[in-house]
Amino acid sequence: MGTARGRRPPVMADVAKEAGVSHQTVSRVLNDHPNVRAETRTRVLEAIDKLGYRRNLVARALVTKHSRTLGVVSFDTTLYGPASTVYGIEQAARAAGYFISIVSLKSIDKTGVRDALDYLADQGVDGIVAVAPQRSAAQALADLPLDIPAVAVEGGEAGEVPVVCVDQVEGGRLATEHLLELGHETVWHVRGPGDWLEAEGRVIGWRSALERAGRAVPEPLAGDWSPRSGYEAGRSLAGMAGVTAVFVANDQMALGVLRAFTEKGVKVPGQVSVVGFDDIPESAYFSPPLTTIRQDFGAVGRHSIGVLLRQIEAGGPQASERLVVPPAFVPRVSTAGR
Amino acid sequence: MGTARGRRPPVMADVAKEAGVSHQTVSRVLNDHPNVRAETRTRVLEAIDKLGYRRNLVARALVTKHSRTLGVVSFDTTLYGPASTVYGIEQAARAAGYFISIVSLKSIDKTGVRDALDYLADQGVDGIVAVAPQRSAAQALADLPLDIPAVAVEGGEAGEVPVVCVDQVEGGRLATEHLLELGHETVWHVRGPGDWLEAEGRVIGWRSALERAGRAVPEPLAGDWSPRSGYEAGRSLAGMAGVTAVFVANDQMALGVLRAFTEKGVKVPGQVSVVGFDDIPESAYFSPPLTTIRQDFGAVGRHSIGVLLRQIEAGGPQASERLVVPPAFVPRVSTAGR
DNA sequence: GAGCGGCATGTTAACGTTCACAGTCGTGCC
DNA sequence: GGCACGACTGTGAACGTTAACATGCCGCTC
Numbered sequence: 001m002g003t004a005r006g007r008r009p010p011v012m013a014d015v016a017k018e019a020g021v022s023h024q025t026v027s028r029v030l031n032d033h034p035n036v037r038a039e040t041r042t043r044v045l046e047a048i049d050k051l052g053y054r055r056n057l058v059a060r061a062l063v064t065k066h067s068r069t070l071g072v073v074s075f076d077t078t079l080y081g082p083a084s085t086v087y088g089i090e091q092a093a094r095a096a097g098y099f100i101s102i103v104s105l106k107s108i109d110k111t112g113v114r115d116a117l118d119y120l121a122d123q124g125v126d127g128i129v130a131v132a133p134q135r136s137a138a139q140a141l142a143d144l145p146l147d148i149p150a151v152a153v154e155g156g157e158a159g160e161v162p163v164v165c166v167d168q169v170e171g172g173r174l175a176t177e178h179l180l181e182l183g184h185e186t187v188w189h190v191r192g193p194g195d196w197l198e199a200e201g202r203v204i205g206w207r208s209a210l211e212r213a214g215r216a217v218p219e220p221l222a223g224d225w226s227p228r229s230g231y232e233a234g235r236s237l238a239g240m241a242g243v244t245a246v247f248v249a250n251d252q253m254a255l256g257v258l259r260a261f262t263e264k265g266v267k268v269p270g271q272v273s274v275v276g277f278d279d280i281p282e283s284a285y286f287s288p289p290l291t292t293i294r295q296d297f298g299a300v301g302r303h304s305i306g307v308l309l310r311q312i313e314a315g316g317p318q319a320s321e322r323l324v325v326p327p328a329f330v331p332r333v334s335t336a337g338r
Numbered sequence: 339m340g341t342a343r344g345r346r347p348p349v350m351a352d353v354a355k356e357a358g359v360s361h362q363t364v365s366r367v368l369n370d371h372p373n374v375r376a377e378t379r380t381r382v383l384e385a386i387d388k389l390g391y392r393r394n395l396v397a398r399a400l401v402t403k404h405s406r407t408l409g410v411v412s413f414d415t416t417l418y419g420p421a422s423t424v425y426g427i428e429q430a431a432r433a434a435g436y437f438i439s440i441v442s443l444k445s446i447d448k449t450g451v452r453d454a455l456d457y458l459a460d461q462g463v464d465g466i467v468a469v470a471p472q473r474s475a476a477q478a479l480a481d482l483p484l485d486i487p488a489v490a491v492e493g494g495e496a497g498e499v500p501v502v503c504v505d506q507v508e509g510g511r512l513a514t515e516h517l518l519e520l521g522h523e524t525v526w527h528v529r530g531p532g533d534w535l536e537a538e539g540r541v542i543g544w545r546s547a548l549e550r551a552g553r554a555v556p557e558p559l560a561g562d563w564s565p566r567s568g569y570e571a572g573r574s575l576a577g578m579a580g581v582t583a584v585f586v587a588n589d590q591m592a593l594g595v596l597r598a599f600t601e602k603g604v605k606v607p608g609q610v611s612v613v614g615f616d617d618i619p620e621s622a623y624f625s626p627p628l629t630t631i632r633q634d635f636g637a638v639g640r641h642s643i644g645v646l647l648r649q650i651e652a653g654g655p656q657a658s659e660r661l662v663v664p665p666a667f668v669p670r671v672s673t674a675g676r
Numbered sequence: 677g678a679g680c681g682g683c684a685t686g687t688t689a690a691c692g693t694t695c696a697c698a699g700t701c702g703t704g705c706c
Numbered sequence: 707g708g709c710a711c712g713a714c715t716g717t718g719a720a721c722g723t724t725a726a727c728a729t730g731c732c733g734c735t736c
Contacts, residue, residue: 077425
């Protein structure tokens with residue numbers, strides 16, 4: 001019928017007039033306020049439907065001071081790990097009725113983190129999830145005086161902000177113990193970049209497993225998560241005597257190691273056993289299929305949103321907590337007994 | 339210097355009082371309005387600095403009707419392609435001073451797309467980038483009466499909305515011609531899922547190259563992008579006579595094909611040559627390193643934001659355009675002459 | 677039947693910004 | 707000396723929503 005006068009989208013007042021009530025009653029209907037007569041409610045809903053009214057969330061945010069938007073700070077969302085984490089976060093947030101605003105950082109310096117957080121704070125997010133896998137990022141986050149609820153994912157020692165992470169140490173231990181149980185004398189390690197907490201945790205797990213078993217602890221080889229760095233580590237390892245088992249800190253580097261071994265004629269798992277980390281979708285089809293440690297990114301996302309929302313509902317930073325998600329061992333064919 | 343902590347954050351009026359001017363003058367300084375005396379400007383800036391004032395973007399958005407936020411709709415951002423595209427979009431948007439709100443869809447039905455767009459529209463985004471690689475998604479987008487500027491990435495035939503995409507047909511052609519030039523009689527194809535426009539484009543490029551050369555066009559094998567489906571296709575191909583060259587629609591499936599060939603004892607590139615698509619970071623370290631077609635996701639992201647911003651600045655949908663990014667051929671060792 | 681409490685609704689005032697308009701100067705020109 | 711004009715600044719009113727308070731009405735209690 002004669003509804004749309006002008007092109008301007010309808011506002012609450014238009015609905016109110018159409019339904020013959022006040023705009024406040026419309027607001028009440030929209031916010032499920034209990035004290036509205038059923039008959040009035042349906043009349044309002046009909047008017048809303050008829051006019052195609054949509055509530056203006058910006059105006060709402062202005063007065064409530066809640067935008068129902070969560071900020072996410074991340075690094076290189078092209079990598080499988082961060083991408084999966086962010087995906088998990090996004091799904092969990094949307095399920096809870098929140099929007100997600102994302103900032104992907106290239107550089108990891110303190111300024112970058114500070115800028116990203118400011119940027120999000122400016123926009124009026126209700127809370128922030130920081131995927132902070134590097135020591136420097138975690139540090140920057142911890143140092144920042146935050147007036148907004150926040151959660152660190154894969155962040156370091158619980159400081160001000162609660163942390164949700166996968167138990168990297170346990171993962172490193174699982175991988176190493178598996179290799180030791182197969183009868184290997186010791187286990188070599190290709191580690192991730194020094195600044196990454198995940199890399200650190202895996203090293204710790206690996207070392208502690210070796211030490212507990214009373215085995216020699218070889219010097220870890222340095223990698224940067226890329227297949228290329230794994231390839232180079234693999235070339236080194238292939239030339240060394242006595243290497244029969246390698247724990248590589250992620251699947252991509254493990255691929256590089258496998259490649260190097262193939263080129264050098266080193267048989268996997270015949271001569272050397274290899275364990276990766278992450279369980280990327282590809283690793284089941286490496287040559288040979290890679291034994292690895294799986295991280296449940298979905299769970300990490302859900303937990304981080306859970307912790308964050310609890311904080312928001314409580315109206316401010318809570319007692320800082322640390323939630324640890326266990327990793328899972330995924331046996332395939334790249335490992336074998338001595 | 340000392341921001342008053344614990345107090346209500348300062349607003350424009352506070353700054354105005356501090357600087358001894360009106361709130362409007364503060365607004366002018368903030369918006370780089372020309373008619374402000376230099377001395378006044380510095381006084382205002384000092385007051386801003388002193389109070390630690392930050393402009394409330396929500397209030398600003400309410401009156402200007404511009405949120406400086408762009409919405410992104412995507413599917414399974416866990417996959418390398420979508421993840422990279424979204425990353426490119428995010429970087430380009432931020433460089434242009436825009437925020438990014440993301441919705442990752444699981445299901446691809448029309449309702450899902452509609453809901454996602456509504457969700458973003460509610461939030462007051464200034465424009466929408468839809469990563470719509472499936473026919474159904476592109477269709478849903480085209481059918482929707484959008485009152486917001488939008489761009490489709492990897493969307494189909496240019497309908498109402500402009501499209502930015504990689505030239506998939508050209509990519510398929512490049513891969514196929516490369517194999518033909520090496521002397522192969524014909525080229526087999528493991529295609530992506532039927533609903534995906536990218537899969538379709540690659541099939542078309544492959545077929546047209548074969549037809550132009552007057553070669554037989556084998557029935558393509560169906561895949562779903564996963565390494566597993568590639569593995570199964572590979573097992574089939576390994577059992578067929580006369581297969582010497584295979585063009586696989588993405589690198590992940592190519593990995594599965596390589597794995598199947600390895601298990602069946604089929605030598606690559608000795609007996610069969612394989613070409614992939616995407617150039618994921620891993621593919622240089624497959625066994626053997628994979629010849630493939632690279633997509634420039636960064637360029638796609640930049641272009642889509644460019645097109646979208648042009649539309650926004652023009653104040654509404656423009657003449658629909660179609661921007662095509664060329665793919666690049668990346669030779670490695672998985673292909674060889676007959 | 678006066679008083680009271682709860683329900684259903686309306687009225688008015690925020691929220692913090694920008695926009696439209698209205699001043700107030702000082703300057704240059706005839 | 708008056709007048710127009712431009713530079714600079716201030717005033718009031720939006721924007722569309724929710725919060726706080728006010729108002730009427732009904733039924734119940736004493």
